[in-house]
Amino acid sequence: MNYIPKIDRRSFLVGTAAVGGGLSLGLQLPFGPDVVRAADGSPEVNAWVVIRPDDTVVIRIARSEMGQGSLTGLAQLVAEELECDWSKVTTEYPTPGQNVARKRVWGDYASTGSRSIRESHQYVRQGGAAAREMLKQAAANEWKVPVSEVTAEKGVITHKASNRTTTYGKVAEAAAKLEPPKEVPLKDPKDWKIAGKPLKRLDTADKVNGKQQYSMDFKMPGMLCAAIKESPVFGGKVKSFDAAKVTGLPGVKKVVQSGDAAVAVVADTWWQAKTALEALPIVWDDGPNAKVSSASIAEQLKAGLDAETKFVGNQQGDVKAAIAGAAKKVEAVYSYPFQNHATMEPMNATAVYTPDKCEVWTSSQNGEAALAAAAEAAGLPVAKCDVHKMLLGGGFGRRARSEYVSHAVRIAKEMPGTPIKLIKSREEDTSNGVYHPITQCKLVGALDANNNLTGLQMRISGQSILAVIAPSRLAEGGRDPIVFQGLNAGGTEGQIGYTIPNLLIDHAMINPPIPPWFWRGVNNNQNAIYLECFMDELALAAGQDPLEFRRKLMTKHPKHLAVLNAVAEKVGWGKPAPQGVYRGLAQQMGYGSYVAAAAEISVTGGNKIKIHRIVAATDCGTAVNPAQIERQISGSFVYGLSALFYGGCTVKDGRIEQTNFHDNNSMRIAEMPKVESIVMPSGGFFGGVGEPTIFVAAPAVLNAFFAATGKRIRSIPLKDHDISFA
């Protein structure tokens, strides 16, 4: 058995399980005079909607905002049904502690897996619709007319027959005392006036003047700051440290150990804490992994390419027979490295602990998991803890992990009553993080005498996130279903877009001791490179155009085909490209959405790439805010292409070698291609937006690079091949 890194498995798991019971989802209300009130005394019409006497509408947002725009999109959905005045909408985050206290009235808090809107659109819209009906009823009661005779629009309720009007703010108090309607039919998206429109974000103004508070900026009277260092070798522990060496340094208040693998210095300011921490002698017990290297991990994974495995993701027909009987056999091995998240705002949290209460202020993608982590670290019941969520300076999956909350609380527990702000330095964040899982993939394709693809075998060898962080979520026999993202036979999440008569996609699970985690796009990132680059290899072997070769396999996958056709048409596939410009394509389904990209690049000197443009299409079913979807598409390419060109974390002596942006670089504006987005919702479902397009960027560029140079790149980052941006 491989060593499994010990990470905050419990707080991940208990995120939703331990903090609360049933799901009442915002429609249940107290009756009679016990109106639930917001902090300013304004009445809750229901858990999602508070209306102030001045007609301001406060929409409660349970999910996290990290730039992806869900805060605005979710507010649009509530406001659409509420029929309120969009210009009077503001938002607030109920705390995870309030959610627990109210039997999870706001449901799931997690903004992971592109789920914020697609998994809550129905109940937040119902919340808006129920509030609207109650507001109308309250006006009708006041006027003593049937509710069927009143209408509501832009926060104004009208009884046309008597020519009377009132506003939401005037009847909210009465509405809050009414019983909610039993059934609340929702509008057809084609009738939407607020949702579905390219509205501007609600949270921009303070981001241009320095007023926006991230948890990095949070302050409290008497607050001290902490800097932390964890064992540089994964699985190592603190052996000893010499606090006396730094206790006399400016501002230093205390040196504390957090858990068995980290030491923190607490000082008046973070700069003082960091400076002292660098001077603190720490002796580490490196544990069993001090000899692990990128080379040793690659050897482990390579052995998995041909090992026996029972973990099958997708199987059709008899692939062995198809390969044995092939007129032409194509074979290739690909690999995908560790990646660091590198959110712009390094991990941080502020905690105050007393024996009666523990409170945390932090940027988290999963407020409930952060609450569970805080309670566990504090040793207090969840009911005595709370987490105040703040805007995230980037998430990308990293902030679904709560170890920085655990550390902040443990340190605060050493100094009861004193607020402690813990900040991980960029160096700690880079070299002591959690990483995109590492895998290799061996692909074998079988073509018959007519160059039809008769068989495809894909063996994925490498890490399983779930096996390490949430073994209880593994499928039968210990299989990790999310390893096969985008390659599944069916389902609404990530279905393969090709019909291949003989197919076997399986996984040899190998977990080297570098902690894996969800990283924007997760396993789709490598699966799209593996499958979509190999499709181009097969098309080449078949002597066919990559688009035509794919189309023949996609007749039973009309939605996959539609996005591919859309990008092909817009990029001008089949027509001559400008002189020196070459094209590449890719498509994939993930997080419930169908995405495709077509890249146009030129290459100078064989290794300098200029990406001129990328055409990208997404069918996310229902587009809640097309303008923000376009931003997520082009933004996802920056994240994905940075990983393609500059990313990849390497391991030496059990440690991640990269420490900061100089060796874990990120693309700049000069390298940014023009992105032409096609948002083409086909209706009838809600797919994710934050992640899907990221995974088609890299294979589209790699396929274009082959078209330009004849060189097939099967591992990333490109810097390892001496390939860079022009």
Added chain:
Amino acid sequence: MAALTINGQTHQVDVDPNTPLLWVLREQIGLTGTKYGCGIAQCGACTVHVDGVAMRSCSVPLSAVAGKQITTIEGLAQNGVLHKVQKAWIDHDVPQCGYCQSGMIMAVAELLKNKPKPTEADIDAGITNICRCGTFQQVRAAIHAAAASA
């Protein structure tokens, strides 16, 4: 004790003269609009103007800025009127998470001072800030819009 002029106001600061300006601004003065991203002048989230020149404050020690005029994102608007770059940023809905945007806006404000009508190449050469959400497409459009405004 060092005297600093920040956004037109004088402050007395009594910390180690090697303390980076970034941490003086954030932890001594209380101006948290200037962000910590990398600490090694790579990302530009900490960009401020020192005597009108854009600098990465994480790598400028306090001792180097005594007596100089420092402008942070909080001081970019004048008399309550947003700078044209801030206006363009709002018009183009530029920020996503927004964490890098203070530095990005300060870098662009300086670019436009030196190159009032920047070419694409001027933007490519002059704006080297990291944005992980990838707002570059909107940043470029907003730069041109700001340049075209009064």
